[in-house]
Amino acid sequence: MIxxxxxxxxxxxxxxxxxxxPAACAPELRAHVSACxxxxxxxxxxxxxQRARSEAAGAAPIKSPGTLWWRAQLRRRNAAxxxxxxxxxxxxxxxxxxxxxxxxxxxxxxxxxxxxxxxxLAQLPQAGTQHIDKLWTSTLLNPGWSPLVxxxxxxxxxxxxxxxxxxxxxxx
Amino acid sequence: MKxxxxxxxxxxxxxxxxxxxxRVEEPPMDSDAFAGFYERSARPLWAYLARVSGDTxxxxxxxxxxxxxxxxxxxxxxxxxADRRYLFRIAxxxxxxxxxxxxxxxxxELSEELFAASASxxxxxxxxxxxxxxRPRERQLLWLAYAEGYTHREIAEVTGLATASIRLLLFRARxxxxxxxxxxxxxxxxxx
Numbered sequence: 434m435i436x437x438x439x440x441x442x443x444x445x446x447x448x449x450x451x452x453x454x455p456a457a458c459a460p461e462l463r464a465h466v467s468a469c470x471x472x473x474x475x476x477x478x479x480x481x482x483q484r485a486r487s488e489a490a491g492a493a494p495i496k497s498p499g500t501l502w503w504r505a506q507l508r509r510r511n512a513a514x515x516x517x518x519x520x521x522x523x524x525x526x527x528x529x530x531x532x533x534x535x536x537x538x539x540x541x542x543x544x545x546x547x548x549x550x551x552x553x554l555a556q557l558p559q560a561g562t563q564h565i566d567k568l569w570t571s572t573l574l575n576p577g578w579s580p581l582v583x584x585x586x587x588x589x590x591x592x593x594x595x596x597x598x599x600x601x602x603x604x605x
Numbered sequence: 606m607k608x609x610x611x612x613x614x615x616x617x618x619x620x621x622x623x624x625x626x627x628r629v630e631e632p633p634m635d636s637d638a639f640a641g642f643y644e645r646s647a648r649p650l651w652a653y654l655a656r657v658s659g660d661t662x663x664x665x666x667x668x669x670x671x672x673x674x675x676x677x678x679x680x681x682x683x684x685x686x687a688d689r690r691y692l693f694r695i696a697x698x699x700x701x702x703x704x705x706x707x708x709x710x711x712x713x714e715l716s717e718e719l720f721a722a723s724a725s726x727x728x729x730x731x732x733x734x735x736x737x738x739x740r741p742r743e744r745q746l747l748w749l750a751y752a753e754g755y756t757h758r759e760i761a762e763v764t765g766l767a768t769a770s771i772r773l774l775l776f777r778a779r780x781x782x783x784x785x786x787x788x789x790x791x792x793x794x795x796x797x
Binding site: 438450473474475477478479481482483484485486489490491492493494495496498499501502504505506508509512 | 632636639640643644647648649651652655656665669672673676677731732733735736747748751752753754776779780782783786787
C-alpha cells in the first residue's frame with residue numbers, strides 16, 4: 434500500500450476537528466472530498482468515530498469520584514506500609530545473621546579453649562552466689578574466658594547494627 | 606546557658622516510634638480537583654475502553670483501575686491535557702495487559718475474531734461491526750486519532766509506539782475501516 438496523502442487533508446481534518454464539517458465547508462472543498470479517495474476516507478472515518486464517541490460517552494456509567502479517591506488513598510497507604518516494611522525486614526535478617534555468626538564463633542572458641550563455664554553451670558545449684566563472684570572475678574582477670582561479658586556485648590552490637598542498617602535503608 | 610536538647614524517642618528512632626514512617630505519597634491533585642477532572646475525563650475514557658475492547662463490563666473495571674493508578678502515580682504537573690493523556694496511557698496499558706493475560710500472546714498476534722463476538726453484541730450502529738473486524742491495535746489508533754483527536758506524537762505517547770510508525774499504521778487502518786464502512790453502508794441501503 435502506497436502511503437499517499439492529499440494536500441487538502443489538513444484542511445479537511447481541521448474542519449472535522451472543529452465540528453464544522455460539512456456545514457462550514459466551502460462547496461469546492463466538498464466537491465473535492467467527494468472525488469478524492471484519501472479525503473473521503475478521512476471524512477467518513479472521522480465523522481463515524483466522532484458520532485460513536487458521543488453515543489458511547491452518553492452511555493457511560495459514571496460512579497462517584499469519592500470512591501475512587503478513597504481506593505487510591507488506601508492503595509497509597511498500603512504501598513507506604515510495604516515500603517517501610519522492607520528496611521525493617523532487612524535489619525532483622527542482618528541482626529539474625531550477626532547473632533548466628535556470634536553463636537557459631539563462640540561455640541568454636543569454647544570448643545578450642547575448653548568448656549570451663551559448663552562446669553561452673555553444673556556446680557551452680559550447689560554453691561549459689563559464691564560461684565557468681567568467682568565467675569565475675571575470673572572474667573575480669575581473664576579476658577579470654579568471658580562469656581558473661583561477651584554475649585551481652587555482642588548481642589548489643591548486633592541490635593545496634595540492625596538499627597543502623599534500618600535507619601540507613603529508611604533514609605534511602 | 607544553652608538549653609539541652611530534649612531527648613525524645615522520635616529523635617533516637619526517627620519516623621519509626623513516632624509513627625511518621627508511614628509517609629503516604631501526595632496524590633497528583635486534591636479531591637476537589639480530582640472530582641472535576643473525573644467529571645470531564647471519565648466519559649471519554651469509558652467510551653475509548655468500551656469501543657476498543659467491545660466489552661462494557663471490562664470498560665467499567667479498567668476505567669476505575671485507570672483512575673486509581675493515576676491517583677497513585679507521581680508525575681509532574683503539566684496541566685489537564687497532559688493528565689488526560691497520561692490517563693489514556695494507563696488505560697491503554699491495562700487493556701494490553703488484559704489481552705495478553707489469558708493467552709500469553711502479543712496483542713498483534715491476537716485475531717480480530719476473538720474480539721468480534723463480544724464487540725458486536727451491543728453495537729448496533731454502523732461503526733460497531735466495522736470496528737469489530739479491525740485488529741485491537743488498529744482500533745486503538747483509530748479511536749485516539751479520530752474520536753479523541755490526538756496527534757501522531759500524542760498517540761505515540763499513549764500507545765508506546767514510535768511516532769514514525771503511527772502514520773503508516775493509521776493510514777492502513779483508516780483505509781481498511783473506510784472500506785468496511787462503505788460496504789456496511791451499501792449493505793444497509795440494499796436492505797428493504
